[in-house]
Amino acid sequence: MSSKIFGIKNCNTMKKTINLFEKEGFSYEFVDYKKQKPSLELLEKFLxxxxxxxxxxxxxxxxxKLTEEEKAQTENPKTAIPLLQEKSSMxxxxxxxxxxxxxxAGFDEEAILAKGK
Structure with a gap:
């Protein structure tokens, strides 16, 4: 079985993550938010x-760049999810x-190496 890596292809942190997986020979599937908008189900699973x-x-x-009103929406899962679907870069x-x-969540080389085996 392989891991799934969710992110955006052009992100430097994503490049570090994918390079680490490839260097270690870990199998993975990359899911690019720009090509496949995150679904409600996926974000609920994350949360x-x-x-x-x-x-x-x-x-x-x-x-x-968000308005104060939009930033306030990120404080509650119910209001954050639609915003995260719309602005997946967040x-x-x-x-x-x-x-x-x-x-x-986030790049943690030690945790990836421990869990990716």
Whole structure:
């Protein structure tokens, strides 16, 4: 079984993640949010296993460009999900789903190496 890596192809963090998987020989499937908009079901799955703060990238340019009203929407899963679907660049990268169903948000080389085996 392979892991699923969710993100955006042109992101430097995504490139580091994919390079690490390839260097280690870990099998993976890459899901590009720009080609496959994140579904309601996918985002709900993320939020069942991760905190909203782990899913929303509040450091990125997309978040910083939001209105105060939109930023407030990111504080609640019910209002955050539609916004994350519309502005998928705001989802923290990468989110990795390992074969055992465990999720990891963000690039953490040690955690990837431990879970990716």
């Amino acid at each position: 069942k296993k991760l905190d909203l703060d782990q899913v929303v990238n509040r450091k990125g340019m997309t978040y910083r 989802i923290k990268r990468p989110i990795i789903e390992f074969p055992n169903g465990e999720l990891l």
